[in-house]
Amino acid sequence: MNSEAADALSPSGTRFLQVGDVRLEMLEKGEGRPLLLLHGMDGVEALAPLIDRLSATYRVFAPSHPGFGGSDLPRSFSTVDDLAYFYLDLLAQLDLRDVVLAGFSFGGWIAAEMLVKNNERIALSVLGAPFGIETADRKTRRVLDIFVQDGRTVEARSQVTPVPKLDLSALPEEVLERRVRNAEATMLFGWSPYMCNPKLRHRLHRVTTPTLVLWGEGDAIASLEYGRDYAALIPGAGFETIEECGHRIYVDCPDVAASSIDNFVQRAIAAAV
Amino acid sequence: MKVWQFSEQAYHPAFEVPGPMRITLPQNHCDPVEAGRLINRYLDEYVLADELGFNIMINEHHAAATCMSTSCMTTLAILARQTRNARLLALGIPIGNRANPVRVAEEIAMADVISNGRLEVGLVKGAAYEVFMSNRQPVRFMDRFWEAHDLIKEALSNEGENFSWDGEFFNYRAISLWPRPIQQPTPPIWMTASSGSSAAQQARLGYVCATFLSGAVARSVFDAYRKAYQEAHGRPASEDRLGYLGLVSVAHDRKTAFARAEQMKAYFTTAARLDPQFRNPAGFTSVKDNVRILKAGPNAIRPRLRDGSPLPSDPTIEQYIDAGLMFVGTPDDVFGQISRFYADVGGFGNLLMMGQAGTLGHAETVENLSLFSSEVMPRLSELSVAAPDIRYEAFA
Numbered sequence: 271m272n273s274e275a276a277d278a279l280s281p282s283g284t285r286f287l288q289v290g291d292v293r294l295e296m297l298e299k300g301e302g303r304p305l306l307l308l309h310g311m312d313g314v315e316a317l318a319p320l321i322d323r324l325s326a327t328y329r330v331f332a333p334s335h336p337g338f339g340g341s342d343l344p345r346s347f348s349t350v351d352d353l354a355y356f357y358l359d360l361l362a363q364l365d366l367r368d369v370v371l372a373g374f375s376f377g378g379w380i381a382a383e384m385l386v387k388n389n390e391r392i393a394l395s396v397l398g399a400p401f402g403i404e405t406a407d408r409k410t411r412r413v414l415d416i417f418v419q420d421g422r423t424v425e426a427r428s429q430v431t432p433v434p435k436l437d438l439s440a441l442p443e444e445v446l447e448r449r450v451r452n453a454e455a456t457m458l459f460g461w462s463p464y465m466c467n468p469k470l471r472h473r474l475h476r477v478t479t480p481t482l483v484l485w486g487e488g489d490a491i492a493s494l495e496y497g498r499d500y501a502a503l504i505p506g507a508g509f510e511t512i513e514e515c516g517h518r519i520y521v522d523c524p525d526v527a528a529s530s531i532d533n534f535v536q537r538a539i540a541a542a543v
Numbered sequence: 544m545k546v547w548q549f550s551e552q553a554y555h556p557a558f559e560v561p562g563p564m565r566i567t568l569p570q571n572h573c574d575p576v577e578a579g580r581l582i583n584r585y586l587d588e589y590v591l592a593d594e595l596g597f598n599i600m601i602n603e604h605h606a607a608a609t610c611m612s613t614s615c616m617t618t619l620a621i622l623a624r625q626t627r628n629a630r631l632l633a634l635g636i637p638i639g640n641r642a643n644p645v646r647v648a649e650e651i652a653m654a655d656v657i658s659n660g661r662l663e664v665g666l667v668k669g670a671a672y673e674v675f676m677s678n679r680q681p682v683r684f685m686d687r688f689w690e691a692h693d694l695i696k697e698a699l700s701n702e703g704e705n706f707s708w709d710g711e712f713f714n715y716r717a718i719s720l721w722p723r724p725i726q727q728p729t730p731p732i733w734m735t736a737s738s739g740s741s742a743a744q745q746a747r748l749g750y751v752c753a754t755f756l757s758g759a760v761a762r763s764v765f766d767a768y769r770k771a772y773q774e775a776h777g778r779p780a781s782e783d784r785l786g787y788l789g790l791v792s793v794a795h796d797r798k799t800a801f802a803r804a805e806q807m808k809a810y811f812t813t814a815a816r817l818d819p820q821f822r823n824p825a826g827f828t829s830v831k832d833n834v835r836i837l838k839a840g841p842n843a844i845r846p847r848l849r850d851g852s853p854l855p856s857d858p859t860i861e862q863y864i865d866a867g868l869m870f871v872g873t874p875d876d877v878f879g880q881i882s883r884f885y886a887d888v889g890g891f892g893n894l895l896m897m898g899q900a901g902t903l904g905h906a907e908t909v910e911n912l913s914l915f916s917s918e919v920m921p922r923l924s925e926l927s928v929a930a931p932d933i934r935y936e937a938f939a
Contacts, residue, residue, distance in 0.1 A: 418675065420820040438837045450833040453825035458682040 286340070289360050295340035296333040300325025303535070305370040306357065307332045308377030310518070311416075311460075312428075313339050313452040317374075320520040323528035328370065333360070335380065337455030339448050350402070350459050350467060354383035361391045371479075372531055374398035374520055375491075376456065379465070382504075385481070386473040394538050396531050398484040398519045399492055401465040403474075403500050413492045415464055417457070427490040429518040474503040481507040482534045486515030486522060508534070544892060544923035547632060548592035548912060549600040549788065550899035551810065552585045552618075554578055557608035558809055558902065564816040565607040566675055572608070582611055586621060588899055588908050593626035595916035600632040600895050605676035609813050615665075616650035623658035631658055634733055634753060634895070635665025638695065639688035640677035645718055647691070648698035652724040660725035665733035665753070666692055671828070672821040682826030687712045694718075700728030733786070739767030746771035746780065753786035753895060758846040758854075758867035761787055761888045769889070782892030787884075790869045790897040793877045793914050803911065804860045804871045809901030811868075812857075874918035881919075882926055890928045 283299045297314060299321055305328040309317050314334045324330050335353055337343035347353070357380065361369060371392045373381030378400025385395055405413035416424045425433045438446065481504050485497035494511065501509040510530055515523040557564065557572045589599050601618045604610035612618045615633035622631055631654070641647050655662040668688060674681045690710045697706070698718050705719040724730055733751040736742040737760060745752045746768040754764045765785050772780035790807050794800035828836070836844075845853040846866045854866050863869035867887070870880045885891065898915065899908040 417824065418820060420818065439840050441837075443834055443838065446834045446837050447830060450825070450830050450837070454682055454830060454833075457825040458680070461680055461682075462678050 289356065289363055291344040291346075292336050292342045292356065294333055294336070294342070294360070296331060297321065299330045299332070300328055302328045303368065303370060304329050304331060304364075304366045305372060305531075306361065306366070308357070308371075308373035308380050309335065309338070310375030310377050310520075311452065311456045312518070313448060315339070315448070316518065317520050319524035320527055323524055324531065327532060331364075331366075333357075335377070335455065337458060338452050343455065343458075348458060350379055350383050353380045353459070354387055357384055358388050358391075367391050368393040370531070370535055371395040372398070373400060375517060376401055376460065376465070378402070379467075379470075382470060382474065382477075383467065385477045385479050385504075386470070389477070389479045392479050394535060395479050395481045396484060396534060397481065397500075398527065399486060399489055399497065399517050400483070400500065401460070401492065403466055403471045403496075403503065404468055405464045405466045405492075405496075412496045413465055414490065416491070417461065417464075427517070429516040429521045430486075430488045430514055431516075431518075431522050471503055475505060477504050477507075480538055482530070483507055483509045484519060484527065484530055485509070485511050486517060486519050487511050487513050488515055488522075489517045491517035544894055544926060545630070545783070546597050546894045546896050546915075546920055546923070547600040547630075547786075548589060548597040548898045549602070549895055550585050550588065550897065550908075551602065551604075551610040551814075552582060552612050553810070553813070553901065554581060554608045554611050555809065555902045558813050560608075562816070563818050564609050564813045565604075565672060566821050567818060568606070568608055578611060584905050585899065586618075586625070588905070588912065589622055590625050591909060592898070592912055593622075593629040595912055596628075596920060597896075597898075597912065597916065598630040598632065599626065600634050602634055603637070604670070605673060609810070616647075616654055619654045619662065620650075620657065623654045623661070626658075626661075629661065630663055631661050632663040632733065633665055635667030635669070635735065637669030637673055637677070638666050638691040639668055639684045640673050640679050641691065642677075642679070644691040644694045644713060645698060645715055648695045649720055651695070651699060651730065652720045652722050655724035655726055655730055656722045660730075662724070662726070663731045663733060663751075664729070665735065666695070667735050671823050672817060674824055674827065675821055680826075681824045684827055696729055696732075699724050699730070702727075736764050736768075739763050742768040743771035746784075747775040749776065749784075751784050751786060751893065753788060753893065755788040755895075756790075756846070756868050757787075759849070759887070760846070761867070761891075765888050765891060782890050785891035786893030786895050787888070787891050788895035788897065789867065789884075790863070790871075790900055791877060791911065791915060792869070792871045792903075793874055793911055793919060795873065795914070797872050797876065800872050800876070801860050803903055803907050804863075804869060806903045806907070807869075807897070807900040808860065808863070810897065811863075811901075813901070874914060877915070878919050878922050881923070885926045886928050890926070894923070 284297045286293055286295055307330055314332050317332055321330050321332055334341040336347055369392050371381050378397040379402035381395055381397055382400055382402045483501040485494055501507045512523050512526050519527050560572050601612055601615045603612045603615045605613055615636050619631050619633055636647055651664055690712050694708055698720055705717055708715045734745045735753050737757055742752050742764045752768050754761045769780050792800045792804040848865050860871055864871055867884045870877045898912045
């Protein structure tokens with residue numbers, strides 16, 4: 271961390287640092303083993319409950335992906351590959367080692383794309399309901415196409431926790447701008463082919479990082495079967511399901527998610543001794 | 544004033560089906576024999592329009608009962624051969640949605656040579672919901688649009704060696720138009736605008752700028768165009784650089800004209816039938832504009848009545864006339880309404896006239912076009928920006 275970046279630390283723990291072409295917004299919280307936490311389509315904001323729990327035992331790095339929240343989107347970025355290489359650069363720049371990599375939904379896809387490229391700095395990974403492998407087979411959809419659903423339906427199907435009513439026009443412009451940027455970046459990276467990289471399936475055999483795949487039993491965005499197929503493509507990956515939990519595991523069950531991650535890490539440590 | 548006949552060529556029997564008219568409406572509601580009958584009827588009306596001294600405008604939409612023309616150039620290829628005098632305007636070709644811009648240039652060139660150089664070409668952004676059919680990326684849409692524009696223009700005007708193209712969005716090894724267009728360097732290019740900033744950009748390029756059903760907003764669009772044109776070219780923009788699209792129902796008596804306008808009104812009520820998630824896909828509109836839309840709420844972009852209030856959701860014919868979206872009545876009424884609008888917006892040289900819309904039948908459309916041609920069109924040369932004796936504050 272350079273001094274300029276350190277000065278930019280805000281009370282909430284959010285700071286900005288320059289990584290390549292990107293002025294990256296990143297929330298850093300807690301002490302301990304480094305854990306890179308990659309958010310879903312709804313931005314880093316939605317991870318707050320999970321960050322609170324994980325930061326009790328980990329040093330959590332929770333960036334806003336390029337294009338999301340307050341992070342720059344370079345003109346050259348257009349695929350999840352770009353994001354995966356970017357985060358590998360981030361790990362190198364911060365010189366983090368033995369990192370626990372955790373990603374949810376869209377962020378889980380980024381994590382999977384990192385794992386097939388370079389695992390030098392990554393010790394363990396947890397993928398929570400990740401996208402990334404084919405979301406449809408010709409006429410049969412396996413993952414709900416959020417782009418053709420109305421917003422309220424997508425919200426209701428994303429979590430089992432009731433969705434609070436929100437008057438968008440009453441929100442401050444800064445908050446609206448983050449929401450609009452999150453939606454636009456989700457569109458850029460996920461529009462077509464929908465939320466997947468057809469090459470990923472054929473690359474997942476390269477993953478040597480011990481990996482746990484988490485899935486909500488009530489996931490109404492990406493089905494459990496999609497999750498099982500996904501996990502089966504990753505050599506040796508575990509697959510754990512969470513009861514009464516939807517696609518937004520971090521909203522519905524942050525406690526279970528945090529303990530699943532921690533238990534997985536503890537088992538790995540015990541196995542290594 | 545050039546007048547251009549325009550119809551969306553609706554499959555109006557489907558208007559009875561409840562729910563959306565676009566994207567999600569199943570095609571089993573389309574009787575293809577009836578569709579063929581209707582399209583041939585609309586083509587007959589275009590051929591008549593040619594005989595009556597109109598020019599012709601064609602558009603396109605996809606997965607919509609409101610518009611069966613799914614390709615401007617397919618429709619115009621027919622009319623290129625079946626008409627004699629009309630200028631033939633595609634308004635427009637949604638080039639940000641097209642996968643293959645060279646194919647677009649080829650089709651333009653082909654229709655231009657068949658019509659002996661009567662083609663005019665609108666290159667448009669198109670409606671936001673069209674990306675659900677084209678499946679093209681909504682983010683950076685206009686970057687792709689401008690690359691396609693540059694490539695199409697280059698292909699149409701090239702008089703040198705064949706060329707290759709390796710851009711951000713498109714790659715070609717050998718570009719060569721056989722045939723190439725008669726009109727050089729290109730057929731006249733049109734674009735559409737609903738804001739001053741778009742109009743100014745089009746003015747700098749010298750393109751014809753059209754605004755659709757925008758009422759009072761046309762004034763700010765045209766003013767921005769005229770200002771930017773003067774700055775860029777050092778001379779005033781001639782009126783033929785500007786176009787306005789509105790609905791026209793003219794009859795010998797007001798009662799008949801208003802009854803037909805009620806049928807044409809189905810254009811407005813059906814065009815709007817679309818599920819909300821398709822209206823504004825993320826990325827198609829800029830972040831800044833999207834924030835503004837979210838802050839302003841859903842009524843912010845409605846056309847305005849002359850007193851400045853927003854057009855209600857189910858307006859009367861009188862309110863459509865007041866807002867400048869419809870011109871309805873006897874030939875004198877219609878001429879008066881057009882004159883008033885013309886003066887209010889500072890003049891324009893192209894009236895894009897929906898002479899058929901909604902459920903209006905063939906016989907009524909024929910009479911509408913014929914009466915306009917004989918009783919209104921000849922008087923349009925009298926139009927003057929200084930004409931009305933009243934200044935309307937709503938337009939200030």
